[in-house]
Amino acid sequence: MKTILVTGRHGQVGFELQRSLAVLGKVVAVDREECDLTDAVAVRALLDRVQPDIIVNPAAHTAVDKAESEPALAQLINADAPQVLAEWARAHQALLVHYSTDYVFDGSQPGWYTEADRPNPQSVYGKTKLAGEDAIRASGCRHLIFRTSWVFGAHGGNFAKTILRLGREREELKIVADQRGAPTGAMLLADVTAQVLAQYLHRNAPADFPFGLYHLVAAGSTSWYEYAQAVVTAAQARGAVLKLSVDAIQPIPTSAYPLPAPRPANSCLSTDKLRSTFGLALPDWQQGLAHVMQLIC
Numbered sequence: 001m002k003t004i005l006v007t008g009r010h011g012q013v014g015f016e017l018q019r020s021l022a023v024l025g026k027v028v029a030v031d032r033e034e035c036d037l038t039d040a041v042a043v044r045a046l047l048d049r050v051q052p053d054i055i056v057n058p059a060a061h062t063a064v065d066k067a068e069s070e071p072a073l074a075q076l077i078n079a080d081a082p083q084v085l086a087e088w089a090r091a092h093q094a095l096l097v098h099y100s101t102d103y104v105f106d107g108s109q110p111g112w113y114t115e116a117d118r119p120n121p122q123s124v125y126g127k128t129k130l131a132g133e134d135a136i137r138a139s140g141c142r143h144l145i146f147r148t149s150w151v152f153g154a155h156g157g158n159f160a161k162t163i164l165r166l167g168r169e170r171e172e173l174k175i176v177a178d179q180r181g182a183p184t185g186a187m188l189l190a191d192v193t194a195q196v197l198a199q200y201l202h203r204n205a206p207a208d209f210p211f212g213l214y215h216l217v218a219a220g221s222t223s224w225y226e227y228a229q230a231v232v233t234a235a236q237a238r239g240a241v242l243k244l245s246v247d248a249i250q251p252i253p254t255s256a257y258p259l260p261a262p263r264p265a266n267s268c269l270s271t272d273k274l275r276s277t278f279g280l281a282l283p284d285w286q287q288g289l290a291h292v293m294q295l296i297c
Ligand SMILES: NC(=O)C1=CN([C@@H]2O[C@H](COP(=O)(O)OP(=O)(O)OC[C@H]3O[C@@H](n4cnc5c(N)ncnc54)[C@H](OP(=O)(O)O)[C@@H]3O)[C@@H](O)[C@H]2O)C=CC1
Pocket: 007, 008, 009, 010, 011, 012, 013, 014, 031, 032, 033, 035, 036, 037, 038, 057, 058, 059, 060, 061, 062, 077, 099, 100, 101, 102, 129, 147, 148, 149, 150, 151, 152, 156, 157
């Protein structure tokens, strides 16, 4: 039986991976206490003890604005730690599965970003996540990097839950309407990860598996403003008591909502490569959101 190590088990994606990967082998899921990614010695010791065939690393410094004031910590978690995992994977012929972000792009390009498009991150978070990708590629290990966007789930913190909380507290909300992307369910990310890993394992972990970088997001796109409207509409349909009505959400430009970290205006990622390589269909973002709203409302 294969051993699969999952980091960040209390995170949105780490939580869902424990369920999705259980059918593939023995899942060892660790949290920050058991595996502090800022401590390379401890990380190597854990890897030596667990001897994973597959390392799945959803753990990251995901506080986008906070990262601006703690770039060294973000670098340690988002770039240096993946390098440690990758070097161990390379030395032990293990597969490393890693997650990255739409924030590696500056968002100035129209249309859908493909894996061939040049990243140009504008935030510390985006820069350190790209450095993590680069370190994994440079290591020469077997790897799958899934770039995703706007992750939500029932477990953990995310934009949808923030809107629900604010909707209980406030009668009005102003939400940026000029940033577009695809809200992507943590469950979908975990399930697609499991599907791809099943193909890898069923083919007996071949050296010529199509490793590499894949964009993995739900189908469709929206703005944060429309996304907030969808959350409030779904919550009200489920009988949630909110002070906020959908009509009281106002669209604003990014310039009217200044934050420490810049966000890309266009976060839309093409999933053509993932779908054609692995024969997978990706549902609309609304489908995953409806499911999560059932769980949290
Ligand atoms: N959230 C999003 O919108 C998006 C996320 N991604 C990427 O997807 C992946 C999964 O994201 P998501 O599940 O939302 O992230 P979360 O923020 O929900 O979870 C991150 C996890 O990382 C853990 N972690 C943070 N610092 C350390 C550390 N020093 N040592 C060990 N563990 C640590 C956290 O531990 P603790 O529970 O103790 O805090 C937490 O469990 C990440 O790589 C992220 O960059 C990409 C695009 C969008």
